[in-house]
Amino acid sequence: MAESMKAVVITEFGGPEVLRVQTVERPRPGSKEILVRVSSSGLNRADLIQRMGNYPAPPESPQDIPGLEYSGVVEEVGPNVTLWKVGDRVMGILGGGGYAEFVVVHERTAVKIPAGVETVEAGAIPEVFMTAFDALFRQMNLSEGESVLIHAVGSGVGTAAVQLTQSAGVRAIGTSRTPQKVDRALELGLDVGILGDDNWPERVLEASGGEGVDVILDLVGGAYLEGNLKVMASEGRHVVVGVPSGARGQIDLRLLMKKRALIKGTVLRARPLEEKISLAREFEHRVCPLFAARKVRPVVDSTYRPEAVSEAHTAMAENRNFGKLLLTWE
Amino acid sequence: MAESMKAVVITEFGGPEVLRVQTVERPRPGSKEILVRVSSSGLNRADLIQRMGNYPAPPESPQDIPGLEYSGVVEEVGPNVTLWKVGDRVMGILGGGGYAEFVVVHERTAVKIPAGVETVEAGAIPEVFMTAFDALFRQMNLSEGESVLIHAVGSGVGTAAVQLTQSAGVRAIGTSRTPQKVDRALELGLDVGILGDDNWPERVLEASGGEGVDVILDLVGGAYLEGNLKVMASEGRHVVVGVPSGARGQIDLRLLMKKRALIKGTVLRARPLEEKISLAREFEHRVCPLFAARKVRPVVDSTYRPEAVSEAHTAMAENRNFGKLLLTWE
Numbered sequence: 001m002a003e004s005m006k007a008v009v010i011t012e013f014g015g016p017e018v019l020r021v022q023t024v025e026r027p028r029p030g031s032k033e034i035l036v037r038v039s040s041s042g043l044n045r046a047d048l049i050q051r052m053g054n055y056p057a058p059p060e061s062p063q064d065i066p067g068l069e070y071s072g073v074v075e076e077v078g079p080n081v082t083l084w085k086v087g088d089r090v091m092g093i094l095g096g097g098g099y100a101e102f103v104v105v106h107e108r109t110a111v112k113i114p115a116g117v118e119t120v121e122a123g124a125i126p127e128v129f130m131t132a133f134d135a136l137f138r139q140m141n142l143s144e145g146e147s148v149l150i151h152a153v154g155s156g157v158g159t160a161a162v163q164l165t166q167s168a169g170v171r172a173i174g175t176s177r178t179p180q181k182v183d184r185a186l187e188l189g190l191d192v193g194i195l196g197d198d199n200w201p202e203r204v205l206e207a208s209g210g211e212g213v214d215v216i217l218d219l220v221g222g223a224y225l226e227g228n229l230k231v232m233a234s235e236g237r238h239v240v241v242g243v244p245s246g247a248r249g250q251i252d253l254r255l256l257m258k259k260r261a262l263i264k265g266t267v268l269r270a271r272p273l274e275e276k277i278s279l280a281r282e283f284e285h286r287v288c289p290l291f292a293a294r295k296v297r298p299v300v301d302s303t304y305r306p307e308a309v310s311e312a313h314t315a316m317a318e319n320r321n322f323g324k325l326l327l328t329w330e
Numbered sequence: 331m332a333e334s335m336k337a338v339v340i341t342e343f344g345g346p347e348v349l350r351v352q353t354v355e356r357p358r359p360g361s362k363e364i365l366v367r368v369s370s371s372g373l374n375r376a377d378l379i380q381r382m383g384n385y386p387a388p389p390e391s392p393q394d395i396p397g398l399e400y401s402g403v404v405e406e407v408g409p410n411v412t413l414w415k416v417g418d419r420v421m422g423i424l425g426g427g428g429y430a431e432f433v434v435v436h437e438r439t440a441v442k443i444p445a446g447v448e449t450v451e452a453g454a455i456p457e458v459f460m461t462a463f464d465a466l467f468r469q470m471n472l473s474e475g476e477s478v479l480i481h482a483v484g485s486g487v488g489t490a491a492v493q494l495t496q497s498a499g500v501r502a503i504g505t506s507r508t509p510q511k512v513d514r515a516l517e518l519g520l521d522v523g524i525l526g527d528d529n530w531p532e533r534v535l536e537a538s539g540g541e542g543v544d545v546i547l548d549l550v551g552g553a554y555l556e557g558n559l560k561v562m563a564s565e566g567r568h569v570v571v572g573v574p575s576g577a578r579g580q581i582d583l584r585l586l587m588k589k590r591a592l593i594k595g596t597v598l599r600a601r602p603l604e605e606k607i608s609l610a611r612e613f614e615h616r617v618c619p620l621f622a623a624r625k626v627r628p629v630v631d632s633t634y635r636p637e638a639v640s641e642a643h644t645a646m647a648e649n650r651n652f653g654k655l656l657l658t659w660e
Contacts, residue, residue, distance in 0.1 A: 221583050221584075222583060225581070225583070240583050240586060240587055241587075242587075243583045243584050243587070247582050247583045247584035247585070248580060248581070248582055248583070249580070249581060249583065250578060250579070250580060250581075251555070251578070251579060251580075251581050251593075252577050252578055253551050253552060253555070253570050253573045253577045253578070253579065253595060254551075254573055254577035254595075255577070255595075256570060256593070256594070256595030257570055257571075257572075257573070257595035257596060257597045258595070258597065258600070259595065260594070260595055260596055260597060260600075260601075261594070261595055262592055262593065262594035262595070263581075263586070263592065263593050263594075264586070264590070264591070264592035264593075265583060265584075265585075265586030265587035265588070265589065265590055265591055265592070266587060266590055267587045267588065267590060270588070270590075271590075
């Protein structure tokens, strides 16, 4: 007989009120898979879009339970598991189903929670730190001595990117439309904070000595597209991670040619298993030691009980958070 | 006393009529430089833009003599030249000054004209073959078994790209707004030819089995921008080499993210010397043997005497050519 668990379910597409905690079937680990008792589930903007019916989960993930990441403790190991044993502390990204008491994942997509990081707060790590690490360092080859512009610097990915770039010897300029978020990002190690008003491109150019920035981490989208191309240095690289301001924008291809610049879109969710594994293994090897050494840390804005998930979604939609919002199951 | 030579001079910015053959000072080779007696000077669309005053030459190049490439014979070697001797047949790209009887270049930017290629027709090689080779294979990492979409397939870069991709085991789909150019590109080895009317995106998707193309070589620009993103495969790469249809266009960043696609601009002219050298050396090593083996060949539409340069510019502006237009000095 199948065991059950609590999970947050999208009962129909719509506003935050459609989310309900329900009792559902507990998933079971297959070969090479582990069952994790979830400590916390990070919220992501993509969850809001999925809830509204505009971002279906990949076919192999639960369709009606949102949640792209988890932290927790291994509860059970499936056949042929070699990396983990019951009781190990793990975290990772998911195609969906993260808002639940239990998740099942391929053992090689799970990452060991670094020493010194609590299991609950580790739920704030996977999506934002993996996204920032993958986009900036694996895809854009951001290197020591270069400069980066981080938009929406108070977001989850923004706060992760500030810390990762600081520890990599990269000069980070960040924007936010909220002055208090700019200030808090400066405390996290941001080199130059800029208010995201109409004059941000001029200020970024000033802050980069007129030369422009080498890499842009874009969590804003269409509204900033023209400005982004203006502030890119020669051979600049612009990576688009989120488009809350809108997806569409104008681009000047002649300027793109002149600068020999590139714009690339990225997303973690839709990647095939082997790429998620590759990212997880490299992340554990290269980024987790920074947590253990206290050079970077998860930034948690607030935690919510699962019953208050609608409230958490509203807070994210209103952009009130600095860093991550978590659902806690313990 | 300085020696003189004939050159095509931009007497003022304007239409084709502002170009005049005049007698100017012959350049002299410095250390590591060679003086080349030009056999032919390829025309490029950029020359038309420069003539109109919208594309100034880099500071180290002649400002009033257009011309981005040459073929010819080494006339004199400067001090410390080790690669070439008088009489060697060479070709290469230039920052400007190519419409002249003589050019001076750094010896390491010159490429040996392959056996079996006549010196005059070699003037049709450097810009278009180096641009296509660099954009597709060095920047976009186009690989055997992948597919490519080549817009303006009858242009100089287009005809070079068709041949290079064929010899690399890449499936090439090409568009042109002129049915005759589509036919001629098919004769050159293009796998699928498509008329560049409003339905080209649907036809490209059909021709790629619904999956889209891996790489787009774009010689059209703004007008095709939205269609290009639609026909790109997952992780597709779009490289922008020219924008005769206009520089501006709309882009859907959410689709860019979903496809994890990239758009990159490129231009040869503005690159620093070391990059031009690196490209020339790799081109000689990897591409020139294909000419010697008759697997690829320069495509010359017409040759013009320097006195008829205005006529040649008009032909290019009207897009009448299939392949390259050359000025011949012999």
